[in-house]
Amino acid sequence: MYTLGIDIGSTTSKCVILEDGKMIRAMSLVTAGTGTNGPAQAYEQVLQSAGLTQADLDYVVATGYGRKTYEAADAQMSELTCHAKGVYFQNPKCRTIIDIGGQDAKVIRLNENGGIADFVMNDKCAAGTGRFLDVMAGLLQMPVSDLQKYALAAKEPVRISSTCTVFAESEVISQLSQNVDMANLVAGICNSVASRTAALAKRAGIRETVCMSGGVAQNHGVLSALSRELDVPVVEVEYAQYMGALGAAIAAYEKVI
Incomplete structure (x- = not known):
């Protein structure tokens, strides 16, 4: 069948x-x-x-x-x-799903049978989504797939404080004008996504095992930052x-x- x-x-x-x-x-x-x-x-x-x-x-x-x-x-x-x-x-051990898509982010809490116990979504703002990373990669003139490589090499990640994509873009432009190390800047961008997503996840309630799905799961800069933000291991689903x-x-x- x-x-x-x-x-x-x-x-x-x-x-x-x-x-x-x-x-x-x-x-x-x-x-x-x-x-x-x-x-x-x-x-x-x-x-x-x-x-x-x-x-x-x-x-x-x-x-x-x-x-x-x-x-x-x-x-x-x-x-x-x-x-x-x-x-x-x-x-089957997964109890919390973090899914970051192109236009939204979802956190789904599962029960022992895989049914949905609770969920929260961000579908109103591009910040904290794959679209945010696409915009930033375009601004930095690099493929979005290269963000992970830079983020994982960072020594002192830059802080991106704006909660809006437009204002965050201005922050990144400002950092570029100051010749900030590219790895530290990219790590700051990934940390920004992780911070917003972690806040969403905490609203739903975190239960281990925490799994990440969606295209952004392939960016281990974001995945590692999420693990730090939530203080639990976040694993990428195959x-x-x-x-x-x-x-x-x-x-x-x-x-x-």
Whole structure:
């Protein structure tokens, strides 16, 4: 039995095909989200990677910002539910999920069965999200993937105090004009994201094990800073960026068994 989950985000589209509800058969990611042809591309790519056709799929569930406009799905499901299912599938010991996406940040507290006990979200401000890191990387004229390398090499991280992306951008420009060490500046940017996310997490209540999902989980500068801010280890979930799509594929399997 093959089920497919598609997570249509603000900046990316991800697909996961699950075999018999137990094994990840294929995954795909396209850097184009809702309102683009990214979802269709991700769908075609994952089928090709799995060596399957649309007729082989038993059920499709869509999640993410663009889930309500994706007509190829059999059902839709909230991001919170799908991320909870995906992370719990990867790490059943997880009790707190920190997910930093392109446009929002979510903290989900799980019970012993992987159900949602509580959650909080920041979807009103770009600060503390992947978008914030994208803006800062653009300002520093480096790929966002390079932020981790610089952050982990810092000796004295700069403090970025502004809670608004626009004002934080001005702070970074000011620091650049003073020839501040790049590693220390990038570490300050990562610490800024971690500080905002940690405040969100404390509102939900922290229970170990704490897992991080979403694309920003791949930035170990942010992940390490979060561990320091929360004073507990924060671990990256395997295939962190695919947790919404994986959870949707699991939900699809549960629909047909």
